[in-house]
Amino acid sequence: MGFSRSVFRELQKISGNPYVTKEKEERLCYSYDATGISYLPDVVVFPGSETEVSKILQLASKEKLIVVPRGTGSGMTGGSVPVKGGLVMVTTRMNKIIGVDEDNFIIRVQPGVIVSDIHKAVEEKGLFYPPDPSSASVCTIGGNIGECAGGPRAVKYGVTRDYVLGLRAVLPSGQVIQTGVSTAKGVAGYDLTRLIVGSEGTLAVVTEITLKLLPKPATVKTMAVLFDSMIKAASTVSGIMKNAIIPRCVEYLDEECLHLIRDHLSFDMPDNIKALLIIELDGDLDTVEKDAHRISDFCFSCDALDVILAKNTTEAQALWEARKALSPVLYKIAANKINEDIVVPINKIPDMVEVTQRIQRTSGLKVVSFGHAGDGNIHCNIMYDKSDKNELERATKAVEELFNATLRLGGTITGEHGVGITKRRFLPIEIGETQIELMRGIKRVFDPLNILNPGKIFE
């Protein structure tokens, strides 16, 4: 096991000299993801085709080399970090949109396509691909498949899993499979498509993806709703859904977030504002306008301070840019953050707000919350300084408290970021050893040599 000179030459033969590197500065670039956790790979390869992916995996099987597939590394749980070294396989060269089939509402893409490029390509043709993780402008669709990415629009439209009709993928042995269908329905055998979605690159390397599309909604309306209490905002969320309206997004920002993004907003914030909801509706113009009125009335009945309708796309975009700026801007509070994408039933969001406030008090660390309240998916950010041992300990304890409370409320420890390495030790608490044993068994079926992205999710 290891990267001998001859293995390196084999890789060069497969992908071409410019696309194989063992230079340290380049390996460093592919050693980490958005968690900041870094492990140095031995080699980085940029395959240009499915055939190359297959040959590399054949070689890896023969030589028992570890292979870690990745896109642009925007993951939140270390899923693409080479914790045991080995070969990092970067899919960004495989970035072709193979075709948009307008008659049948599907798009076929390679894994390295940037998600927002999919949005552009289909919206040009009057079509719509709903999943929109906040990182859409930088993340690859292959990564979205690996982690089953979500985003704000999941409230109405669901997550990546709900749009993947079929896959081409290379097994660790180098064998190529084609799963699923190109049609709306299909139940031929076990659902390997959705088994690979969310498997964090541990079962196969995806080389082609067939996605379902929808017609592009005629109208989109965005509104900001201001509250003087986090609990009031949280209670409003479940009320909106009960009114038989499903907005496409219901985002929640707590007081701390609002301080951070104040300058990005196109409206003045009253001093007593403690929470903000961003609500977005889409569909037929008349329906959207009627629903916007109903939601506005309902929010006022829940004691909202104000409801501000974006007058045009520019105002709506400003609101979203402020929201999407949040994740990086948090570092103004502390050098490090632990971002946990817990989910609770929507009527438990007020309880979760109380939990985070309690954790903030007991840990002495700032806990900043924002996220996709419409589906109960809150991003709780525990802010701390990693180099301060005491803060690190308190942060670790805070995460445990957060997860335990989440599970007590009937929720899950991960809505859309996956398990990766950062949640590995908590997985047994949520799903139990029997399920993990089944998952280990499935991993062995796909990857008997344990060469594909080992050390993730479990073990």
Place this chain on the structure above:
Amino acid sequence: MGFSRSVFRELQKISGNPYVTKEKEERLCYSYDATGISYLPDVVVFPGSETEVSKILQLASKEKLIVVPRGTGSGMTGGSVPVKGGLVMVTTRMNKIIGVDEDNFIIRVQPGVIVSDIHKAVEEKGLFYPPDPSSASVCTIGGNIGECAGGPRAVKYGVTRDYVLGLRAVLPSGQVIQTGVSTAKGVAGYDLTRLIVGSEGTLAVVTEITLKLLPKPATVKTMAVLFDSMIKAASTVSGIMKNAIIPRCVEYLDEECLHLIRDHLSFDMPDNIKALLIIELDGDLDTVEKDAHRISDFCFSCDALDVILAKNTTEAQALWEARKALSPVLYKIAANKINEDIVVPINKIPDMVEVTQRIQRTSGLKVVSFGHAGDGNIHCNIMYDKSDKNELERATKAVEELFNATLRLGGTITGEHGVGITKRRFLPIEIGETQIELMRGIKRVFDPLNILNPGKIFE
């Protein structure tokens, strides 16, 4: 191996004497499904709880007894037929609706609940469970999970898989697992929930199901569109979808079907009618009315003979009852039918109409087509007399031709009925041996003794 007197007594101890039987007349009742294929089980047990299911499977593991789970046996591919004998486990006693959670839009049910009882229970509360297989009034939700049932509304709302958030299930060892979540999102480990959905009772026995619900649509509008040509009707279907309207149903009935259900219809059929589309829209009243007009105009532009809007629920219901009566009424044409639920891309439906007409000519057998044209899922019924060896041969050849043509058109051999035993030998043609090997491996992980519903899907 076998059902000794002591094993029988053990079963009686677990479920109680009235719920365990080896009487031939009772075993006969549980020997077949809607295909009519019959294999006699050795014993029939009706467990009343998850604990009983677990104990029975523990006993089965110890004694290496075959267990075949089933609901009401309305399956279309022999999935619940005990091809190797053994114990048939009927889940119909486990028919409790555990609870509807209106705040969080979920329902929890036991596997034996009849699907239309779920519809009733949630619609009473202003909620909506979209999947509606034609057998909804008799089939169980457990069976729907097993086969990943669809139905007419899948065009807009997707299939069973899209509504299953989580499961409780008993492994062949008797161990109980709880998969998935009770929340809208969740990605904690491999997606065992969707692996079990559509696995045809070969991986685990489902004992509790958490389903996602939607708000009930405010308005439903049903229309019948008449054509003098099957090809014209088929071409219209893909045109409707391209107009950025997604009806909740687009059903297709060919000429032969129309003859059969003539008496059930609430309107007079002109003599030259050769095909009928049933189109149903739902949503906000204004939008639905506007879309109904747009669809009507579009259908006329596609040379429809007439567009008839159902004036009220009774008229709409009459149309649906006629449609749902089709499957049984086909036996007026011939003693036996092979009902294949193939799917093709929607713009290939006209080609598929030509294929079925050709097969009808070359086989000399009636091929009757109807189904969910909106998602390309056509039920092709090859009508024949099983006792006539020559007809049987021609029917078998017709199925082969149909499947080959379906795959050539980019489709799948099963949209919602599953593989069971009737499509087993065709599965390798669609998905290939490498994928089947993975599925066999997964089966071994869940069921190393191969005691749970063996002989289905593959092998």
